[in-house]
Amino acid sequence: MKCSKCRNILNEEKSNYIWREGSKTVIIENTPVLFCDNCIKQFYTEDVVKNINDIAENIKELPVKLSVIDYNELKSYISNKE
Numbered sequence: 001m002k003c004s005k006c007r008n009i010l011n012e013e014k015s016n017y018i019w020r021e022g023s024k025t026v027i028i029e030n031t032p033v034l035f036c037d038n039c040i041k042q043f044y045t046e047d048v049v050k051n052i053n054d055i056a057e058n059i060k061e062l063p064v065k066l067s068v069i070d071y072n073e074l075k076s077y078i079s080n081k082e
Contacts (some may be wrong), residue, residue: 001034008038015042017071019056024066026059028052031071 001010017031031052034043044052055074059067 003036003039003041004043005041006036006039008036010034010036010043014071017052019052019059021056021060024059024064026055026066027068028055028074029068029070 002008003010011034013033013035014030015033015035017028017033019026019028032045032048034045035041036043051071051074055069
């Protein structure tokens with residue numbers, strides 16, 4: 001896959017995704033990301049964005065202010081819940 005900005009080849013990597021809403025902060029460790037070494041842009045696939053949105057919806061209901069979650073563990077938890 002190529003970068004939409006500079007057309008450089010994207011590398012698959014893992015990163016921490018930080019989501020904030022109001023007083024809540026969620027850190028999702030080991031989130032898959034496509035990274036451009038040339039222009040330093042990050043891109044997420046449609047599946048990863050869907051999983052992040054599912055995580056966010058579930059966290060909104062919990063009475064916690066800070067959560068640190070491993071993407072791989074939560075991904076399997078969400079698929080078992082469905």
